[in-house]
Amino acid sequence: MTNGTRLFIRLGATLCALSLRVPAASINNGGFESGFAGWTRADQVGSDGTFALQTGAVSPVNGTAVPAPPGGSTAAMSDAQGPGSHVLYQTFMATALVPQTVLDFDLFIGNRASAFFTPSNLNFATPTLNQQARVDILTGGADPFSVSTADVLMNLFQTTTGDALVSGYSHHASDITALLNGHLNTPLTLRFAEADNVFTFQFAVDNVDISGDRCGTGGIVHLAIGRGAVHNCTDTPAVRLKFIRLKPFVRARTSLL
């Protein structure tokens, strides 16, 4: 075996149609290791605080104990000493039909009030108690604070009454295949939002990523070229295809593992 002459392609638990990684849509700087490059922040007028870069094990404004970022050294975290409404968003777009595509992110909830209050708006400056966080995909031109059904194409996460007030980081994965394929060449906005007018609320996000290489049956295609693995796989491979040589033509051999 020589470098560059052997391909190992592992298929998922069900032998699915072979597809290579398709970068049809992507999130820039989803780990916040380059600060807020690629992201836009906005705060409702009159708000105290904002989404800030967070490192270590304390929140960026109040110094409250929080989990360390789950990826790299930095996460984005809302924090304030007064009430406010804060959004963090990035616009992305699919330019070609995608195979099964998943949007991933990790969230930390640090609600220091005694409950969640979840009116259908992100307005903190009202007598109505508002203490919530949510993640949505909006139409590209929507007001970044909107929760209108005309603007929210897909809700990916939302705090609800009875949730744990403070959590560790939790991983969230959403299948956005149909959404992307139904909005080709149309800007979409991934929006993280937090509103609080009861007490302090830290809402943090890290490891935002779009994975466009999953098979429709739930398996994940692996492609390793030479000795360097291109992508990891969490599924148990059932079938391995070994492409022995690239020249003069590719010969394939299959074997059950």
Ligand SMILES: [Ca+2]
């Ligand atoms: Ca990070």
